[in-house]
Amino acid sequence: MKRQIKKWTLRLTVTGLFIAGLLLVIVLNPILTYAYKTTHNTYNIYHSKPLDSTLFTSLDQAAELLQTSEFYNPKLHLDICLNDGSKYPKLIRALRGQAFAWGFYDKVVLQGTANFADNYIELNGYKWNLTQLLAHEMTHCLQFDKLGFWKSNPVAKIPNWKWEGYAEYLSRQGMDQKDLSVNLARLFATDKNNWEIKFDDSTIAPREYYDYWTLVQYCMDIKKMTYNHILLDTTNEQNVRQEMMNWYENNKSERTTSY
Ligand SMILES: [Zn+2]
Numbered sequence: 734m735k736r737q738i739k740k741w742t743l744r745l746t747v748t749g750l751f752i753a754g755l756l757l758v759i760v761l762n763p764i765l766t767y768a769y770k771t772t773h774n775t776y777n778i779y780h781s782k783p784l785d786s787t788l789f790t791s792l793d794q795a796a797e798l799l800q801t802s803e804f805y806n807p808k809l810h811l812d813i814c815l816n817d818g819s820k821y822p823k824l825i826r827a828l829r830g831q832a833f834a835w836g837f838y839d840k841v842v843l844q845g846t847a848n849f850a851d852n853y854i855e856l857n858g859y860k861w862n863l864t865q866l867l868a869h870e871m872t873h874c875l876q877f878d879k880l881g882f883w884k885s886n887p888v889a890k891i892p893n894w895k896w897e898g899y900a901e902y903l904s905r906q907g908m909d910q911k912d913l914s915v916n917l918a919r920l921f922a923t924d925k926n927n928w929e930i931k932f933d934d935s936t937i938a939p940r941e942y943y944d945y946w947t948l949v950q951y952c953m954d955i956k957k958m959t960y961n962h963i964l965l966d967t968t969n970e971q972n973v974r975q976e977m978m979n980w981y982e983n984n985k986s987e988r989t990t991s992y
Pocket of ligand 1: 873897900
């Protein structure tokens with residue numbers, strides 16, 4: 734009996750390892766599940782339908798946003814995987830959960846429904862600016878490229894506000910997004926029960942990410958910290974938020990008195 738159990742445990746382990754290995758091969762090689770590959774600068778775009786070339790403009794704009802990062806690497810080659818019929822995005826969703834997109838290793842995988850002409854991705858009735866979403870996910874690839882597997886999330890367990898907040902900080906560089914006071918005012922003016930915060934172009938950011946973004950923006954724009962410095966700094970999230978709120982309140986009263 735004992736020998737029988739051992740045999741089955743071994744068989745199940747081998748089968749499990751085989752399936753995990755197979756999944757890894759598919760995840761690392763999107764070409765296996767896509768009909769086409771189109772190259773644009775340092776990007777390999779994987780798609781199943783003819784490509785809408787307006788995507789190139791969004792990619793170029795996203796690349797420009799990334800150039801403001803101390804982690805920027807012009808030689809970094811990325812795979813951009815579209816959600817236009819391939820099973821690949823569905824596999825990533827099954828492995829990692831529902832999202833507008835995922836960025837990991839050297840891959841950006843779009844989920845949701847893309848409207849390339851109007852530059853957004855729609856998911857559950859919410860729109861995320863496509864250029865900014867690409868830049869957000871590419872930031873995760875930059876973090877991975879610079880920090881390596883062991884010092885990146887999910888392995889390194891870097892606090893989410895630092896990991897996601899930086900991706901938001903780099904990608905949200907629109908005209909209505911550059912000023913921290915304005916961004917905080919928008920946050921506080923939004924109903925607390927709302928899951929999302931809306932921008933001028935009617936695209937959104939999830940409130941949680943928006944909050945993380947303001948913390949990173951405070952550290953970088955106001956305190957003039959580098960991202961490396963933020964990663965090393967041990968001040969906890971709550972204390973950074975408190976400090977930011979003090980700055981915001983002081984700044985607000987100064988602004989009102991100067992009018
Ligand atoms: Zn992210």
